[in-house]
Amino acid sequence: MHQDISIEISGMTCANCVGRVERILNKLQGVDQCTVNLATSRAAVRLDATQTDPAAVVDAIGGAGYQAIMxxxxxxxxxxxxxxxxxxxxxxxxxxxxxxxxxxxxxxxxxxxxxxxxxxxxxxxxxxxxxxxxxxxxxxxxxxQPREERHERALAALTRDLRLAVALTLPLLIIVMGPMISPALQAAMLKLLPEQAWRWLEWVLVTPVVAVAGRRFFTQGWAELRHLSPGMNSLVMLGSGAAYLYSLAALTVPGLFPAGTANLYFEAAGVIITLILLGRFLETRARGRASDAIKKLMRLYPRRARVLREGEELEIPVEQVMPGDTVVIRPGEQIPTDGAITGGSSYI
Missing domain, CATH: 3.30.70.100 (Alpha-Beta Plaits)
Structure with a gap:
């Protein structure tokens, strides 16, 4: 796969600079063609993305003594x-x-x-x-919105969907699994409603779970499949969607199926979505706590440092501390950067 990229280059001043950049880039493996224009300070590069990438081109320009504008x-x-x-x-x-x-x-x-x-x-x-x-x-x-607010909104949405899924999936499981466990419960259910009514009730219970609580899996799963990059969302979409659609067909047009195979699997769709939502909820909550811990650690990082330069003590942003600087640490202060103790004693 070929890519055509255009790079603005700083530092070129003459035709020799142009020639130097062109020679270096044309020697780079994977570069098919390179043209450098001094007037516009730009290089047009055609490269084979299977052999090299723009990062390698940028490094080559830097190695030649020029700067690629990024x-x-x-x-x-x-x-x-x-x-x-x-x-x-x-x-x-x-x-x-x-x-x-x-x-x-x-x-x-x-x-x-x-x-x-x-x-x-x-x-x-x-x-x-x-x-x-x-x-x-x-x-x-x-x-x-602030990141904390976005996280709270995402967690609230997950909580809402999880509560809906649990509230509807639990009675669905009782309707489906209860008669298998207790014949007495099966007899009581049949006295209350005919078997076909219970089958339709399963559909009523599971549809909001799939269409409302599980909508995130279908929207994201479809996007994954469209880009030929299947993941967890597409897996949930296919699993729960197949169970739901098969069961809906068995419920509405049972004659399409061989005798004894028009079974319902609505509970499978509901349980899949509910359990995955539970995992997402726990993961999102744990990630929020981890993010809070990271932020607390970052707050401990000192923003300024005292350095000795030309015999004078200066307070500067910690980003401006250079290798070789002598940093002054007073008792009780945080250490702004790594280094070796050259003199003095104190408590940290």
Missing amino acids: RKAEFHIDDMSCAACVARIEKAIQRLPGIVEAVVNLATRKASITFLPETIQPQKLEAAIRNAGYTVRTESHPAD
Whole structure:
């Protein structure tokens, strides 16, 4: 698979610079063609994505002494539930041309993407994530809610769907399994309603479980199948959907089936969705607690540091501390960076 990428390059000043960049890139394995334009400070590269990627091209430009202009975008992604979701999103992003790096974090529900702005725009990145079946919000989106609020909303939605599923699946299981366990219960049920009425009641109970409580699995599962990237959602969709549709056909047109095979499996569809919802609920709650713990640890990270430069003690942002700086730590203060003790004594 070939990709055509355009890269803005900083630092080129003459025709020799152009020639140097072209020679280095054309020698790179997987690069089929490279043309560098000094006037626009851009390189047009055609590469074989099976042999190399934009990251290798960017590294080669950096190795030649120039800088490839890149941008970084961050997206908040809802609906992720497992490592497979992370891999699916990263795969969907990396299929796009001009992607230097794509990192998706399940704990923070965030995707950090480094890309070539001359090749691809953030809107296409967002569209790729949406097409993979996930809800995405850009870091600067004005309608963004705080992460804690989004997590609470997701947990509340899961709780609501789980309660509905449990409330309807438990009586469904009693109707289906009860007569197998207790003949007395079976006799009492048949006195109350005929067998066909109980079969229709099973359908009434399971339909909200599938259509309402389990709708998330069908929307996300269909998106996974459309992109030929099946996962847990598509598995739940196929399993519960097959049980529901087969049972509905056996209920409404039993004559289509051989004698004795028009059985109902509504309880299978309900139990599948209910148990998976329970797992999602527990996972989301645990992930929220883990995220809170990470944030508490990050708050302990000092934001500023005192350093000695040219005999003067300066207080600077910790990001500006350079290798070789002497950092001054006063009693009781947090240590802002790794290092070796060169003098003095104190309590930490």
